[in-house]
Amino acid sequence: MPRDNRTRVVLVEDDAETRQRLVASIREQNWLELVAACATGLEALSAVAAANPDVLLVDLGLPDISGLEVIRAAATRLPACDILVISMFGDEANVLAALEAGARGYLLKGTLARDISIDIRDLRAGGSPLSPSIARQVLKRLQSREPERVERKHASDEETDLSPREVEILNAIARGFSYAETAAMLGITVGTVHTHLKHIYGKLAVHSKTEAVFEAGRRGLLP
Numbered sequence: 001m002p003r004d005n006r007t008r009v010v011l012v013e014d015d016a017e018t019r020q021r022l023v024a025s026i027r028e029q030n031w032l033e034l035v036a037a038c039a040t041g042l043e044a045l046s047a048v049a050a051a052n053p054d055v056l057l058v059d060l061g062l063p064d065i066s067g068l069e070v071i072r073a074a075a076t077r078l079p080a081c082d083i084l085v086i087s088m089f090g091d092e093a094n095v096l097a098a099l100e101a102g103a104r105g106y107l108l109k110g111t112l113a114r115d116i117s118i119d120i121r122d123l124r125a126g127g128s129p130l131s132p133s134i135a136r137q138v139l140k141r142l143q144s145r146e147p148e149r150v151e152r153k154h155a156s157d158e159e160t161d162l163s164p165r166e167v168e169i170l171n172a173i174a175r176g177f178s179y180a181e182t183a184a185m186l187g188i189t190v191g192t193v194h195t196h197l198k199h200i201y202g203k204l205a206v207h208s209k210t211e212a213v214f215e216a217g218r219r220g221l222l223p
Contacts, residue, residue: 007055022116041065041069041070085103138208166199174217
């Protein structure tokens with residue numbers, strides 16, 4: 001049976017009040033389909049395997065396993081799935097670990113003043129929703145690593161050169177095209193775009209799309 005064009009969402013949140021609020025927000029949007037609302041990480045892993053969602057909303061502090069384990073498993077199984085963390089933990093260690101594991105956005109529960117569907121739409125368009133304090137942390141981290149990157153660049157320029165295809169993809173992302181639009185322009189799948197981006201992150205020693213564009217631009221790698 002063919003899927004409709006709604007965006008399929010799996011939610012994992014152990015706090016009942018927060019979960020109910022997010023469920024209500026998602027169900028108000030006819031372009032979203034909530035396929036599972038889970039209270040534990042193990043439930044979420046089963047739901048991801050069974051439903052193949054487009055979006056995973058995940059808390060980090062779960063009662064059974066870490067949300068980071070859920071993120072890693074989902075990112076490995078479904079490279080095209082957009083993962084958004086919604087957590088009360090805003091420390092640098094958790095933020096960077098979540099982004100490295102495969103999350104493409106990070107929101108603090110205390111900043112969820114607007115409808116979550118706005119952030120889901122941003123995520124699906126290729127954006128990276130970040131709470132303001134999280135965005136500042138990522139920028140601070142990027143700036144603090146600048147001297148290290150300059151030194152590493154002089155030592156290993158050949159190892160960090162991007163391939164022509166990687167340059168094409170990162171240039172499209174830098175120009176504001178979504179992952180889907182980039183894939184269509186280049187005649188590849190969205191999953192392939194994500195795979196190339198992971199390689200780019202590794203070469204540039206970054207953890208997000210924003211950092212990759214900044215670093216590639218600084219090095220003169222983008223046209």
